[in-house]
Amino acid sequence: MHISGDLSAARASGLAFVACHLSASVPPARAQSSQGSGAQGSGAQGSGPSSGSSPGQGHAHPRRREVVVNGRRVKTVDVHAHCIVPEAAQLVHLPLEAPGLLWSNVGERLQAMDSQGVDIEALSINPYWYRAERDVVAELIRVQNETLVEFCAGNPDRFVAFATAALQYPDLAAEQVEHAVKQLGFRGVGVAGSVAGEELANPRFHPFWAKCEELGVLVFLHPLGTRELEPSGRLGGSGLLTNTIGNPLETTIALSHLIFEGTLDRFPGLKICAAHGGGFLPSYANRSDAVIKTFPNRVGPLPKKPPTAYLRDGQLYFDSIMFTGEAMRHLIAEVGIEHVVLGTDYPFPWNLVPVDHILSIPDLSDDERIMILGGTAAKLLGIAS
Numbered sequence: 001m002h003i004s005g006d007l008s009a010a011r012a013s014g015l016a017f018v019a020c021h022l023s024a025s026v027p028p029a030r031a032q033s034s035q036g037s038g039a040q041g042s043g044a045q046g047s048g049p050s051s052g053s054s055p056g057q058g059h060a061h062p063r064r065r066e067v068v069v070n071g072r073r074v075k076t077v078d079v080h081a082h083c084i085v086p087e088a089a090q091l092v093h094l095p096l097e098a099p100g101l102l103w104s105n106v107g108e109r110l111q112a113m114d115s116q117g118v119d120i121e122a123l124s125i126n127p128y129w130y131r132a133e134r135d136v137v138a139e140l141i142r143v144q145n146e147t148l149v150e151f152c153a154g155n156p157d158r159f160v161a162f163a164t165a166a167l168q169y170p171d172l173a174a175e176q177v178e179h180a181v182k183q184l185g186f187r188g189v190g191v192a193g194s195v196a197g198e199e200l201a202n203p204r205f206h207p208f209w210a211k212c213e214e215l216g217v218l219v220f221l222h223p224l225g226t227r228e229l230e231p232s233g234r235l236g237g238s239g240l241l242t243n244t245i246g247n248p249l250e251t252t253i254a255l256s257h258l259i260f261e262g263t264l265d266r267f268p269g270l271k272i273c274a275a276h277g278g279g280f281l282p283s284y285a286n287r288s289d290a291v292i293k294t295f296p297n298r299v300g301p302l303p304k305k306p307p308t309a310y311l312r313d314g315q316l317y318f319d320s321i322m323f324t325g326e327a328m329r330h331l332i333a334e335v336g337i338e339h340v341v342l343g344t345d346y347p348f349p350w351n352l353v354p355v356d357h358i359l360s361i362p363d364l365s366d367d368e369r370i371m372i373l374g375g376t377a378a379k380l381l382g383i384a385s
Helices: 086-092 107-116 134-154 170-182 203-215 246-260 281-294 325-335 354-359 366-381
Strands: 044-049 065-069 072-074 077-082 120-124 159-161 188-191 218-221 271-274 316-319
Touching: 065 107, 065 354, 065 366, 072 366, 077 366, 086 134, 120 134, 120 366, 134 159, 134 170, 170 203, 218 246, 246 271, 246 281, 281 325, 316 325, 325 354, 354 366
Parallel strands: 077 120, 120 159, 188 218, 218 271, 271 316
Antiparallel strands: 044 065, 065 072
């Protein structure tokens, strides 16, 4: 969502923004510079640094890399960028771990964006507040949303943000989303893959989904991992499996319930963007189609469409956090080019060259690359092209 409003940026400039996967040990930089690689046969390229620079609360930055596709300057939009508001986290005594991920100002974030050719970040906060009491979480959400607005107002050409909401109280969440959109200028809201163990498809969350549909906001769905689903600890041990496997698994479960429990049918105007390429669902959605015929007594009421159709009909979108060109090609084949958007997972360095990753996908047209890099996200979030 695009942030609007005449708000002071003074307080925002002093905020400390911390990445949200607080238990992960991650290097503090995404700032490795990368020269663009041409896409074979397409004329696409990422240009080197340009002479343009961005203000960073009084800090000087290296020249900003511009992304050019066949001579056309592309406005790139990253839909998956983490942050946290310490003042809000303190209300529930959340420990702010991973000190290497702490920024005292916006300068380092802008430097990282500039080096990779990311023009705009859509900031989101992983929901850590779903077990908080109503009065506490109401204040927490107020502080978070107002702070996000002020932070984005300090660099309105570089940042937008997803609003936050207390889904454990669906009526309150609906009110918070309405206030965020109508009073604060948000055009999106972030949610986790479940709410304190409850599925997003639970009918008690219908008031929230109804409000999101009514307001036409994009919902960014980011998992919290599957610790609650794995009391046996099978995702423990080496490999950070709660994240490596657990995050895409939780997204797969959440989207599957939204399809099979009829949530997407009930709210056909919903638009949901799923992190990490939608988890495992796009790769295995045909099995969801097959279960309707194989075990018809275990499916009901039937979805209005085959499950694979929901991936392509304009309700679901998927970020580009995949790891090979073939994986991206397959995601695009399953969900359609118009449903894939750029995501970086900043500040976590899963892919240090996310823009070049898109530029190097084979067999895409220039227009298709532009759609992924920012065209589609700009439309969803109301960002001027």
